[in-house]
Amino acid sequence: LKVLVIGAGGQVGAKVARLAHRKGHSVVGTYRSRAVEESGIETLLLDKTDRARVEEVLQQHRPQVVIDTGALHNVDYCESHPEEAMAVNRDGTRWVAAASQRAGARFVMISTDYVFDGLRTGPYSETDAPGPASVYARSKLEGEQAAISENPDTVVARPSVIYSWVPLASPTGSASGKPLNFASWFLRQLLEGKEVRIVTDQIASPTLADDLARALLALAESSVTGVFHAAGATPLSRYDFCRRLGERLGFPSEHIVPIDSAALRQAAPRPPNSSLSSEKLRRAVGYSMQEIGLALDEMQRSMVEDPGLPAPLRDVLLAGGARPEGPSSRAAMF
Numbered sequence: 200l201k202v203l204v205i206g207a208g209g210q211v212g213a214k215v216a217r218l219a220h221r222k223g224h225s226v227v228g229t230y231r232s233r234a235v236e237e238s239g240i241e242t243l244l245l246d247k248t249d250r251a252r253v254e255e256v257l258q259q260h261r262p263q264v265v266i267d268t269g270a271l272h273n274v275d276y277c278e279s280h281p282e283e284a285m286a287v288n289r290d291g292t293r294w295v296a297a298a299s300q301r302a303g304a305r306f307v308m309i310s311t312d313y314v315f316d317g318l319r320t321g322p323y324s325e326t327d328a329p330g331p332a333s334v335y336a337r338s339k340l341e342g343e344q345a346a347i348s349e350n351p352d353t354v355v356a357r358p359s360v361i362y363s364w365v366p367l368a369s370p371t372g373s374a375s376g377k378p379l380n381f382a383s384w385f386l387r388q389l390l391e392g393k394e395v396r397i398v399t400d401q402i403a404s405p406t407l408a409d410d411l412a413r414a415l416l417a418l419a420e421s422s423v424t425g426v427f428h429a430a431g432a433t434p435l436s437r438y439d440f441c442r443r444l445g446e447r448l449g450f451p452s453e454h455i456v457p458i459d460s461a462a463l464r465q466a467a468p469r470p471p472n473s474s475l476s477s478e479k480l481r482r483a484v485g486y487s488m489q490e491i492g493l494a495l496d497e498m499q500r501s502m503v504e505d506p507g508l509p510a511p512l513r514d515v516l517l518a519g520g521a522r523p524e525g526p527s528s529r530a531a532m533f
């Protein structure tokens with residue numbers, strides 16, 4: 200297949216572009232500010248809010264599948280920048296879906312678990328009614344709806360808290376000022392000996408980016424359309440997720456302090472429960488999202504295999520125990 204990946208320098212985009220290339224697909228990756236570092240992948244500059252440029256790129260390259268990972272997803276930033284959030288997450292997604300349709304391409308987009316209000320008990324399925332509580336969530340939901348109306352050959356994949364190993368020193372903060380991903384941010388705090396305050400009252404389905412990339416390609420290679428949840432198989436609070444991650448990598452848990460969301464005074468409301476069932480994905484394309492244990496095994500492997508892994512982190516991983524210098528307080532920004 201000829202695959203165009205939008206946001207190929209981002210956390211998920213980089214994984215999906217690399218995997219597609221390794222599977223033998225011909226890959227073109229776009230970036231806006233962070234260049235794509237992957238050999239064998241043709242790269243080009245694209246801002247999805249530039250409607251004319253989107254059209255030009257799609258007509259020039261005529262991919263068979265477009266996988267759109269591009270978004271403004273700093274939830275608090277979106278709350279105070281609603282026009283920018285809507286321009287990227289709703290309108291930009293519409294331009295890409297419409298241009299894909301005109302170019303004869305299938306459109307695969309990433310949405311979010313935050314489309315739900317979070318008041319349900321237990322994991323949400325695709326038949327549950329959305330109830331977005333923040334600007335970010337509304338912009339993503341309206342992006343889903345715009346894409347489906349513009350291109351009948353659209354698949355929407357909804358993940359939840361995406362994490363993966365990314366080198367801590369690299370400038371991986373997103374365009375909207377969000378530093379690293381949740382897990383890498385958390386690890387950096389622990390490595391610096393900081394006390395990390397993590398909420399116990401936000402439950403999600405933490406999703407390893409590598410696992411999501413495989414699910415996205417399975418969806419891209421299939422002919423299914425519509426909305427699919429593609430999230431980690433184990434619902435966990437942010438606090439429990441951090442405990443599992445810290446324990447797995449050999450950090451003592453006393454530096455992880457449980458707090459309530461109210462203590463963070465986050466600008467945008469978060470759903471208390473945004474865990475997702477990915478059963479429909481399994482039935483439709485035969486791909487099962489990972490349980491947390493397997494996902495953490497995979498993340499740990501990618502850390503050990505990274506030649507650029509900082510020596511202190513390698514020591515912790517190999518020794519199975521950390522020796523932080525003493526806590527200083529830091530609250531979770533996510």
Ligand SMILES: NC(=O)c1ccc[n+]([C@@H]2O[C@H](COP(=O)([O-])OP(=O)(O)OC[C@H]3O[C@@H](n4cnc5c(N)ncnc54)[C@H](OP(=O)(O)O)[C@@H]3O)[C@@H](O)[C@H]2O)c1
Nearest residue numbers: 206209210211231232233246247269270272360361373374
């Ligand atoms: N991270 C999470 O916890 C999470 C949870 C649920 C859903 N999601 C969704 O998952 C998707 C991928 O997230 P991620 O973790 O991979 O984020 P990321 O690492 O921040 O990557 C986002 C990508 O979007 C690109 N982008 C931003 N604005 C753009 C624009 N106007 N035009 C074109 N590209 C643009 C960025 O490009 P540059 O960096 O080059 O500017 C970057 O490559 C997003 O759709 C997000 O809404 C994320």
